[in-house]
Amino acid sequence: MAEETRFPDYEAKWQKAWAAARKLPSSAATAKGKQDFYILSMFPYPSGKLHFGHALPYTLTDSSARSKRMNGCSVLNPMGWDAFGLPAENAAIEAVRKGAKNVHPARLTYESIEYMRSQMGAFGYSFDWDREVYTCRADYYKWTQWLFLRMLERGVAYRKKARVNWCNDCKTTLANEQVETHVRDGEEFQACFRCGTPVEPREIDAWFLRITEYADRLLQGLDKLEKTWPELVVAQQRNWIGRSEGVNIDFAVELRPGASGSGPLKPPTEGSTAVETEKLTVFTTRADTVFGVTYVAIAPEHPLVERILKFVDARTHKRITEFVRETLTMTEQDRASGDDKEGVPTGMFAVNPLNGEKVPLFVANYVLMYGTGAVMAVPAHDERDHEFARGYRLPMKQVVKRADDKALDLKKEAFTEHGVLLDSGDYSGLPSAEAIARIASDLAGKGKGGKQVNYKLRDWGISRQRYWGCPIPVIHCPDCGIVPVPDQDLPVRLPDDVDFLPTGQSPLTLHPDFQKVKCPRCSRTDARRDTDTMDTFVDSSWYFLR
Amino acid sequence: MDLYIGGREHAILHLIYARFYTKFIHDLGLIGFDEPFTRMYTHGLIQGESRRVVTDEMDRYVSEAELEQMLASGKVTEDQVFRRVEKMSKSKLNGADVTELVRQYGADAVRLTILFMGPAEADSVWDANGVKGPYNFLRRWYDLALSSAPLVEDLPQMGPEARLNAAGRKLRYAAHSLADKASVEFEGRFAFNTVIAKAMELINEIRGFIAAENLTGPCKGTGDAGLPSRWALAEAFDILARSMAPFAPHTAEEAWAAQGGKGSVLDAGWPKADPAALTLDEVELPVTINGKIKATIKLPKDASREAIEHAALANEHVQRALGGKKPTKLVAVPGRIVNVVIREQ
Numbered sequence: 001m002a003e004e005t006r007f008p009d010y011e012a013k014w015q016k017a018w019a020a021a022r023k024l025p026s027s028a029a030t031a032k033g034k035q036d037f038y039i040l041s042m043f044p045y046p047s048g049k050l051h052f053g054h055a056l057p058y059t060l061t062d063s064s065a066r067s068k069r070m071n072g073c074s075v076l077n078p079m080g081w082d083a084f085g086l087p088a089e090n091a092a093i094e095a096v097r098k099g100a101k102n103v104h105p106a107r108l109t110y111e112s113i114e115y116m117r118s119q120m121g122a123f124g125y126s127f128d129w130d131r132e133v134y135t136c137r138a139d140y141y142k143w144t145q146w147l148f149l150r151m152l153e154r155g156v157a158y159r160k161k162a163r164v165n166w167c168n169d170c171k172t173t174l175a176n177e178q179v180e181t182h183v184r185d186g187e188e189f190q191a192c193f194r195c196g197t198p199v200e201p202r203e204i205d206a207w208f209l210r211i212t213e214y215a216d217r218l219l220q221g222l223d224k225l226e227k228t229w230p231e232l233v234v235a236q237q238r239n240w241i242g243r244s245e246g247v248n249i250d251f252a253v254e255l256r257p258g259a260s261g262s263g264p265l266k267p268p269t270e271g272s273t274a275v276e277t278e279k280l281t282v283f284t285t286r287a288d289t290v291f292g293v294t295y296v297a298i299a300p301e302h303p304l305v306e307r308i309l310k311f312v313d314a315r316t317h318k319r320i321t322e323f324v325r326e327t328l329t330m331t332e333q334d335r336a337s338g339d340d341k342e343g344v345p346t347g348m349f350a351v352n353p354l355n356g357e358k359v360p361l362f363v364a365n366y367v368l369m370y371g372t373g374a375v376m377a378v379p380a381h382d383e384r385d386h387e388f389a390r391g392y393r394l395p396m397k398q399v400v401k402r403a404d405d406k407a408l409d410l411k412k413e414a415f416t417e418h419g420v421l422l423d424s425g426d427y428s429g430l431p432s433a434e435a436i437a438r439i440a441s442d443l444a445g446k447g448k449g450g451k452q453v454n455y456k457l458r459d460w461g462i463s464r465q466r467y468w469g470c471p472i473p474v475i476h477c478p479d480c481g482i483v484p485v486p487d488q489d490l491p492v493r494l495p496d497d498v499d500f501l502p503t504g505q506s507p508l509t510l511h512p513d514f515q516k517v518k519c520p521r522c523s524r525t526d527a528r529r530d531t532d533t534m535d536t537f538v539d540s541s542w543y544f545l546r
Numbered sequence: 547m548d549l550y551i552g553g554r555e556h557a558i559l560h561l562i563y564a565r566f567y568t569k570f571i572h573d574l575g576l577i578g579f580d581e582p583f584t585r586m587y588t589h590g591l592i593q594g595e596s597r598r599v600v601t602d603e604m605d606r607y608v609s610e611a612e613l614e615q616m617l618a619s620g621k622v623t624e625d626q627v628f629r630r631v632e633k634m635s636k637s638k639l640n641g642a643d644v645t646e647l648v649r650q651y652g653a654d655a656v657r658l659t660i661l662f663m664g665p666a667e668a669d670s671v672w673d674a675n676g677v678k679g680p681y682n683f684l685r686r687w688y689d690l691a692l693s694s695a696p697l698v699e700d701l702p703q704m705g706p707e708a709r710l711n712a713a714g715r716k717l718r719y720a721a722h723s724l725a726d727k728a729s730v731e732f733e734g735r736f737a738f739n740t741v742i743a744k745a746m747e748l749i750n751e752i753r754g755f756i757a758a759e760n761l762t763g764p765c766k767g768t769g770d771a772g773l774p775s776r777w778a779l780a781e782a783f784d785i786l787a788r789s790m791a792p793f794a795p796h797t798a799e800e801a802w803a804a805q806g807g808k809g810s811v812l813d814a815g816w817p818k819a820d821p822a823a824l825t826l827d828e829v830e831l832p833v834t835i836n837g838k839i840k841a842t843i844k845l846p847k848d849a850s851r852e853a854i855e856h857a858a859l860a861n862e863h864v865q866r867a868l869g870g871k872k873p874t875k876l877v878a879v880p881g882r883i884v885n886v887v888i889r890e891q
Contacts, residue, residue, distance in 0.1 A: 007685055008652040011796040021810065042552030042560070052592040052634060052660070052672065053553060055644045059657045059793075060589060060666055060736060061551050066792035067732050070816040119645050124653045124795055147567070150574055211566045218565055221581045228585040230667065233557045237565075240558050460563070540560060541567040544547055544582055 034074040043082040046112035050119040080133030085536040089468040105468040135539035142491035145473040162206035165199040167192035171504030190329035201328035206463035242456025247287035248449040251350040259347030261316040267358035283371030288435035289378040291424040292399035296350040297364035299373040300324040327365040341388040353448045371454045386414035462535040467500040467507035469533025477519035477527040506531040550583040590669040594640035598628045654794035655681040665737040691801035698780035714778040718823040720751040721782040726819035788817040854878040
């Protein structure tokens with residue numbers, strides 16, 4: 001058996017022959033009269049080694065490309081590298097901490113690319129290597145920056161406060177996926193993945209892209225893709241955009257000094273005066289249940305929280321502050337899907353504009369800053385409110401019955417379907433849909449709300465306090481404020497000689513020269529460059545057009 | 547872009563950001579479209595089975611090889627092993643090194659194995675033995691292409707009007723079914739596992755055909771009585787190489803060249819299935835006796851119900867089972883099956 005020749009022994013031979021044939025001008029040029037076909041695999045992140053997650057899509061892509069060529073098409077099938085990002089930076093940090101010298105994210109990235117390209121060669125993939133794209137190269141990110149400047153001009157890019165997770169031990173901001181849930185003494189908390197220190201929420205100035213302005217177009221575009229995209233993907237896109245039609249309802253929150261969230265939640269008696277009244281707008285898709293509201297809850301990020309803290313007693317102040325801090329380190333996903341719906345009573349009460357009832361106001365973790373960041377809670381007709389109300393022994397009031405009058409066990413679960421209204425003043429007896437429309441127009445008439453469309457989609461925060469990414473091409477001038485880098489000065493190059501070990505600041509701030517720049521507008525010499533880098537999702541958002 | 551291929555895990559963020567950028571760039575007037583990907587294909591995950599061993603002394607993941615040793619030595623019993631199919635990861639020792647597999651079995655075998663695991667849109671489970679089937683298939687194809695090269699070389703021109711016998715028509719059917727299936731899947735769901743299965747069937751058909759038709763040595767010219775059969779055989783090899791070229795390009799090139807194919811098989815054009823060859827004029831119908839398949843009968847495709855019943859009763863297995871009696875029940879489903887029920891009196 002030792003004599004047996006190795007099978008197959010011809011693959012390298014053909015790979016060489018194909019490479020040689022591709023160099024012939026006849027096959028390289030786009031032939032006339034041929035149909036063009038552009039096929040692309042998502043660019044890989046150069047993680048070091050090819051694995052099944054690569055081999056499957058590339059085999060599919062290569063097979064399709066070859067079959068299209070055999071069908072007479074002129075096929076474009078490039079390959080490239082989505083090469084900026086945290087893994088290379090983290091790997092370099094780990095290596096340096098272990099004492100390695102000369103380790104740099106760029107070096108790790110380019111070594112990975114070389115190795116993975118050779119592995120792709122061994123598979124016989126027929127990529128157009130003469131069009132290879134590296135998102136981490138200046139000839140590419142120059143255009144990433146150029147596009148950012150166009151967004152800035154058009155107000156699509158803007159600056160606002162962003163909340164980040166902060167590890168005080170590592171002195172760094174953490175991405176959501178770098179935050180882990182730990183348990184100590186039976187208490188869960190959010191901790192740094194590296195050192196286990198509890199993370200703290202922090203607010204920083206950051207750049208955002210106004211993707212929400214495109215929400216409707218992003219939705220409409222999906223209609224055209226329904227037949228050629230996987231159903232699930234179209235559904236996921238729709239869900240992510242999360243358009244919902246509903247009604248805004250303005251409650252009035254009475255702010256009373258010394259209010260306490262402890263003890264029984266009884267509305268203040270007539271005569272005790274509110275110092276101030278604050279409008280609180282809630283968004284609901286079920287305005288027909290407004291007569292069943294038994295409490296109102298706001299997100300911990302809601303601006304009203306700050307106002308409330310100025311009024312409440314010391315004990316309530318402490319409870320709210322701690323609760324907010326704890327909740328803000330959780331991911332929104334965990335908050336929305338979590339089993340533990342928790343909240344703190346603020347001691348304040350909100351007035352229902354339709355029946356004048358006063359209901360307690362909570363800060364709750366399951367309320368997100370989506371819509372208005374405030375919900376009217378109807379435990380009888382909403383699952384999450386039902387769960388929360390049971391936990392906090394809050395009352396439940398049925399205001400919708402089944403259209404067929406069948407009995408309901410509301411103690412067991414909420415009735416969330418449309419039905420017919422009851423105990424709802426003038427609206428009693430109306431079917432849900434009609435009641436929603438009537439309530440919306442009545443509220444609009446009274447100036448207390450009205451129809452509203454909301455999206456789950458949020459503007460996209462792209463500032464990262466990390467090194468291995470595309471520099472943001474703006475200059476901060478003490479006089480002129482934010483000044484875009486002029487087009488002719490692009491690219492703003494990412495310097496190589498940067499200490500990328502985490503310190504708590506963007507690594508680029510530690511570079512001796514990077515920040516120093518003359519203001520392009522007023523020529524002040526003490527302007528400084530933005531030292532954050534862009535989210536790597538920005539890099540991969542346009543490589544297919546390169 | 548006509549077709550974008552990637553993992554399902556990127557189905558939300560990357561795609562929504564890419565679509566947003568495309569709309570913005572469209573609004574700048576730089577491109578004439580505002581949706582980037584005309585067609586999107588998302589593939590599933592290839593997972594691996596992890597093996598976690600939990601005993602009083604240990605609780606850790608082990609490799610397949612180590613587990614076999616542990617079980618053989620009696621150190622660990624099967625009820626202490628927890629197997630789970632999950633995403634491949636280094637720490638769980640449930641991955642496989644694709645490059646090492648390529649080194650061992652060749653790129654074509656690994657490419658086919660990956661495609662053969664199931665429709666690519668679904669998740670699948672890696673099985674280290676799975677590579678053997680495709681590897682053996684490639685080897686059989688290669689050996690057969692080489693050994694039968696003399697049978698199909700330098701054949702005189704013959705058109706599709708050649709008078710093929712039934713075996714020849716059956717071979718054509720297998721070959722054209724493959725070409726047809728490959729075309730359908732490229733435009734459809736990319737369930738290339740079904741295409742590869744057809745190619746494997748075709749190899750078996752080719753083998754059987756060469757033996758049955760008793761083809762040996764080079765063709766003796768236009769007077770060769772086996773010419774139609776050689777022609778069918780040549781066409782089968784031709785379609786096999788061209789249909790499989792996208793998936794197993796190296797072997798397709800080698801097999802193509804071995805039989806005197808001109809240039810690269812990749813320049814030979816995509817095979818078009820001949821609709822006339824896609825229907826068999828003779829079909830095989832299974833015959834069940836009391837619910838068990840006991841025989842098959844061959845009939846013209848458009849045979850009437852009566853003709854089918856007649857043929858079924860004439861079959862020797864059925865005759866033996868009947869022992870001269872009449873069947874209690876006889877139901878023929880044209881194109882599908884014949885059911886014979888015999889009850890003891």
